[in-house]
Amino acid sequence: MQNILIVSEEKNHLMLSIKEHLKNASYTGIVVSAEMEAINEITDPLCGIVIHADWDTIKQRKALTALKNRAIKEGIPVFSIGKADGLKVLKLIISDRLVCHEFLRPITVHVSILANKIDSLIKQYNRQKKILVVDDSGAMLRVVKGWLGDKYSLSTANSGAMAIKYLALNRPDLILLDYEMPVVDGKQVLEMIRTEPEFADIPVIFLTKKDDAESIMNVQKLKPDGYLLKTMESDMIKKAVDDFFEKKKEDM
Numbered sequence: 001m002q003n004i005l006i007v008s009e010e011k012n013h014l015m016l017s018i019k020e021h022l023k024n025a026s027y028t029g030i031v032v033s034a035e036m037e038a039i040n041e042i043t044d045p046l047c048g049i050v051i052h053a054d055w056d057t058i059k060q061r062k063a064l065t066a067l068k069n070r071a072i073k074e075g076i077p078v079f080s081i082g083k084a085d086g087l088k089v090l091k092l093i094i095s096d097r098l099v100c101h102e103f104l105r106p107i108t109v110h111v112s113i114l115a116n117k118i119d120s121l122i123k124q125y126n127r128q129k130k131i132l133v134v135d136d137s138g139a140m141l142r143v144v145k146g147w148l149g150d151k152y153s154l155s156t157a158n159s160g161a162m163a164i165k166y167l168a169l170n171r172p173d174l175i176l177l178d179y180e181m182p183v184v185d186g187k188q189v190l191e192m193i194r195t196e197p198e199f200a201d202i203p204v205i206f207l208t209k210k211d212d213a214e215s216i217m218n219v220q221k222l223k224p225d226g227y228l229l230k231t232m233e234s235d236m237i238k239k240a241v242d243d244f245f246e247k248k249k250e251d252m
Contacts, residue, residue, distance in 0.1 A: 003044050004118070006031045007067065008052030009060070014081070014107065015052060021115035034060035039067060045169065046076050048100075048122050053082030053090040061093055068094040072145070074170070075155035077125045079118055081105060097149055100125060128153040129245055132172040133207075134163040134189065136181045140230070144176065144207070147234050148241060160184030164192055167199050174225075174244065179208035179215060186210075190222045205244065207237070 004027045008015045011031065019029030027047070032038040034057040049071060051057065051064070058064070071078050077100035080090050087102050100121055103114055130153045133144045141156045148154055155172065157163040160181055175193070179186035186206060194200050205226035206219065216227060228240055 001026050001028045002047040002122075003028050003030055004048040004050060004122075005042055005046050005067075006050045006052070007034050007039070007057065007063075008054065009034055009056035010052065010054055014111070017111045018050065018081075018115060021112045022118065024112070025115050025119040027119070034063045036060075036063045036066065039063045046070075046074070047126070048077050048079060048118065050079045050081065050118070051090060051094075053080050053086035055086065058086060058089050058093070064090070064093050068098060071098050072154075073156055073166075075130060075153045077122060079103065079121070081107075097145070125153060129174065130155065130170075130172040131174045131176060131241070132157060132163065132166060132170075133176045134158075134160065134181075134186070135176075135178040135207075137178075140178070147238055151238075152241070160186070160189040160192075163189055167193070167196075167202070171199065172202065174241070175202060175204045176207040176228075176241075177204050177224075179206055179210040179219075187215075187219050187222070190219060190224060194222050203244070203248075205241075 004022055006015055006019055006029050015031055019031055022029045030042060032042060049067060078094065078098045079101050080087055080099055081103040083105050091099060107114060131148060132155050133141055134157045135141050136158055138158060145154050155166065157166050161184060177186045177189060186208065190204055193202060193204060203225040205228060206224055207228045207230060209230045211229055226244065228237055
C-alpha cells in the first residue's frame with residue numbers, strides 16, 4: 001500500500017475518518033502533528049500529503065516549509081483541507097503551485113467521496129511525465145519549475161550526489177541536467193547514470209549555459225538525449241521537452 005501523510009495539529013474525527021477511508025482505497029494514512037520533529041521522523045516514501053489548514057497547524061511554519069521542500073524535491077502532490085481563510089494562508093506558506101486540490105470545510109460530501117477524489121487525483125498526477133531537474137542553483141530550479149511544473153511532475157536535486165540518491169528510489173521519465181556543478185559535474189553525473197544498469201536507460205537532456213564545443217563533445221560519447229541552453233527562450237525549452245515526449249510516444 002502507498003503512504004499518504006496526513007498533517008494536522010487536531011487529531012479530530014475528520015482526520016481519522018479520512019485515514020480510514022483512504023485505507024479502503026488502498027492507501028496507508030500516516031497521521032502526524034505539524035511539528036518539525038514529527039515531520040522529520042517520516043522517512044517512508046509518500047505518494048501524497050494532506051494538510052489540515054487549521055490555525056494551530058498553520059502556526060508551524062518551519063514544519064510546513066520542510067513539507068514544501070520535500071514535496072518539491074520528490075514530486076509529491078499536496079492536498080489541503082480547511083476553511084477559506086486557513087486555505088488562503090497555507091497557500092502563502094507552501095505555494096499554490098504545490099496544492100493539487102483544496103477541500104473547503106465544512107465538508108459537504110461523505111468522507112468516502114473525499115478519499116476517492118484524492119485517490120483519483122493521485123492517479124492522475126502519477127500519469128504525468130516525471131522530470132528530475134538537477135542544478136546547483138536554487139533560483140534555476142525554481143525557474144524551471146515555473147516553466148514546466150504546470151504540465152509535468154517535477155522533482156529537483158541541487159547536486160549530483162542528490163540526483164544519484166534520488167534515482168536509487170525513483171525513476172523519472174527524463175532528467176534535465178546542468179553541466180557546471182561543484183564536486184560532481186554534469187558529465188560525471190551522466191557517466192554514473194550510464195554505468196548503473198538500474199537507470200542506465202533513463203533519458204538525459206543537458207540544460208546548461210555551457211555552450212563551448214569542447215564541453216559538448218565531451219558528453220556526446222555518453223549519448224545524452226539532447227543539449228539545451230539556459231539562454232534559450234523559455235517557450236523554446238518547453239517546446240523541446242514537449243517534442244521529446246511526443247517523439248518517445250511515436251516510437252513506442
